[in-house]
Amino acid sequence: MMLWMDYHNPVLLFETVEGLDIKPDGIYVDVTFGGGGHSREILRHLGDNGKLIAFDQDKDALENTIDDARFLLINENFRYMKRFLRFHGFNEVDGILGDFGVSSHQFDEAERGFSTRFEADLDMRMDQDNPLSAFDVVNNYEEGELKRVFSDYGELRAAKGMAKIICENRKSEPIRSSEQLKHALRRFLPQHKENKILAQIYQAIRIEVNQELDALKEFLHQSLEVLKPGGRLSLISYHSLEDRLVKRFMRSGMFEGEPEKDVFGRVEVPMKPVGKFQIPSEEEIKENNRARSAKLRVAEKLPQGLK
Numbered sequence: 336m337m338l339w340m341d342y343h344n345p346v347l348l349f350e351t352v353e354g355l356d357i358k359p360d361g362i363y364v365d366v367t368f369g370g371g372g373h374s375r376e377i378l379r380h381l382g383d384n385g386k387l388i389a390f391d392q393d394k395d396a397l398e399n400t401i402d403d404a405r406f407l408l409i410n411e412n413f414r415y416m417k418r419f420l421r422f423h424g425f426n427e428v429d430g431i432l433g434d435f436g437v438s439s440h441q442f443d444e445a446e447r448g449f450s451t452r453f454e455a456d457l458d459m460r461m462d463q464d465n466p467l468s469a470f471d472v473v474n475n476y477e478e479g480e481l482k483r484v485f486s487d488y489g490e491l492r493a494a495k496g497m498a499k500i501i502c503e504n505r506k507s508e509p510i511r512s513s514e515q516l517k518h519a520l521r522r523f524l525p526q527h528k529e530n531k532i533l534a535q536i537y538q539a540i541r542i543e544v545n546q547e548l549d550a551l552k553e554f555l556h557q558s559l560e561v562l563k564p565g566g567r568l569s570l571i572s573y574h575s576l577e578d579r580l581v582k583r584f585m586r587s588g589m590f591e592g593e594p595e596k597d598v599f600g601r602v603e604v605p606m607k608p609v610g611k612f613q614i615p616s617e618e619e620i621k622e623n624n625r626a627r628s629a630k631l632r633v634a635e636k637l638p639q640g641l642k
C-alpha cells in the first residue's frame with residue numbers, strides 16, 4: 336500500500352497552514368488535496384467542531400482520504416467549489432488553501448504523461464474523465480491555436496515554428512507519444528537546453544489540457560463569495576502565469592487593470608495581502624526538489640465597504 340507521503344511530499348507545509356490563521360471551530364477548504372499533507376496539518380489545528388472540505392479532480396487522490404468525522408473529500412474540479420460547498424450545506428468558510436499544479440504521484444506515474452522523463456502516450460489529464468488530452472491538443476488543434484498555447488502558456492519564443500512543424504509532422508501519422516513529440520520538435524531542442532525547453536512545452540500543453548488558468552480565475556472569484564470577512568486565502572503557485580493572477584487578485588480583486596477610484600480618490604478592494612510572499616528554504620529545496628519554484632501568498636478578505 337502506498338503511503339500518502341510517497342504520493343506527495345507537501346511543500347511549505349507549516350507556512351501555508353499558518354497563513355490560514357486557523358480557528359479551532361472554523362470551516363476550512365483545501366482545494367488541492369493530493370496526498371492530503373496540507374489537509375492533515377489543518378485537521379491537527381481543528382477542534383471537534385471544526386470542518387475541513389477538500390477537493391481533488393484526480394481519482395487517484397481518493398486513495399489518500401482521511402478517516403475523520405470532521406473531513407469530507409470531493410472528487411471535483413475546484414472551479415466548481417462554490418456549487419459543491421453549497422450542495423453540502425456550507426455557505427461561508429473561514430479559510431481556503433490551494434497548492435496548485437501537479438502532484439509528485441502524477442509526475443511519477445509514467446502513463447499519466449506529465450513527465451518529460453518517460454516514454455509515454457500523450458495524456459496529461461489531471462481528471463481522468465476530461466475529454467481533452469495532450470493527444471488532442473497536439474493532433475487536433477489548428478496551427479494558430481497551437482502557437483497560442485506554446486506562446487501564452489510556455490512563453491516559448493519559437494512557438495510559431497513549433498506549431499508549424501507539429502502540423503507538418505502529424506500529416507503522415509498522429510503524434511501519439513512523448514518520443515514522437517520530441518522527435519518532431521528536435522530542431523528546437525539543442526542538447527544544452529533540451530530539458531528546459533521540453534519542460535516549457537509540457538507546461539504549455541498541460542495548462543491547456545487542464546484549463547488551469549481559467550479554473551484558477553473562476554476559483555479566485557468564488558473564493559471571495561464564500562469567504563467570511565476576515566477569512567484567509569493561502570495559495571502556493573509554481574509558475575509565473577499562476578502567481579501573476581494570484582498576486583493581482585489578492586491586491587485588487589481583478590486580473591487586469593486597476594480598480595476604479597471614487598471621487599475622493601479612494602479605492603475599494605475586496606481583500607488585502609497578508610505579509611510578503613514566501614518561498615521554501617534552501618533546506619526544503621534540498622530535501623524536495625519540487626519545492627524549488629513554489630511561491631506562497633496569503634490574503635485576508637476585508638469587511639465590505641472598507642476602503
Ligand SMILES: C[S@@+](CC[C@H](N)C(=O)[O-])C[C@H]1O[C@@H](n2cnc3c(N)ncnc32)[C@H](O)[C@@H]1O
Pocket residue numbers: 343344345346366367368369370371372373374390391392393396411412413414434435436437438439461550
Ligand atoms: C501539488 S498537488 C497538492 C498536494 C497536496 N497539497 C498535498 O499535501 O499532498 C496538486 C493537486 O491538486 C489537484 N488539482 C489541480 N488542479 C485542480 C483543479 N482545478 N481542481 C481540483 N483539483 C486540482 C491535482 O490533481 C493534484 O492532486
